[in-house]
Amino acid sequence: MAAVHYESYTQARAHLKDLLDAADEGRVATVRRDSGRSAVVDVERLRRYLSLVCPSKAEVVAEAGGWSVFLPGLPLAADGATFDEAIGEMVQVLREYAEDWQDRLRVAPNHAENWGLVQLIALSEDGQLRDWLVGAPQ
Template sequence: MSQPSVIDYPSYSSARTHFKDVLDATERGRSVTVAREGQVSVVMPADKLRSFFFRAVSPRVELASEDGRVIALLSGRPFVSEGSTVDGALEDLVLSLREYAEDWEARLQGAPNHRDNWALVQLVKLSSDDELLEWFERGGE
């Protein structure tokens, strides 16, 4: 007999009571939902979510050289960094993204020109610096 692919908990209390089962199910690749006051949330492994964002969010990195400095920017997004080398500029871009993710969570997420950056912020928060550097090179749609 096959198990359902989604396990639904109608309240956070029932999910809390079965928390080990929630984590065991997600480890086996099953979707788990938890309802609370009309809001339904999904519990899933962070690495799977990060992998999805790695593919779904395009970095669109552009590099340029100006006055002996390397400029790195994310085309269509307000991120520009520089360094004396390509690696330095990209490492500075990672730092800019980390600072932005903190600002976004603290105050920017409701601003009309920032609210659509949720997926980018989640990718940044779920990734190591090396993973973000890899995303610059190979990530996106």
């Protein structure tokens, strides 16, 4: 089957099942609205892709009787008494960052390019984020 393109929101709404089926199958599925065009993509397919193109590069260090996790280039860090606690805390830090990004950071020049990371965070469950942080296969 071919890609699915709808030139208006009304047309897409009338063919919503076809649009969602195309996305589920990995086919290109788009909707034009005014001067913009949006893609409809299967969540898990997009999440897996983002996890590959946005590697965490997390650095974990043992210090002061505990563990610290940080992501180079991002103002994100977490601490914990154990490795697992530090990783769990970093998952929460990532969630807070994604929320802050949605609220206000998306327009800040030093955060605007973190769109992919925010999408990855929002589309992942906690266990998936833990695996991403430690470099476990997705």
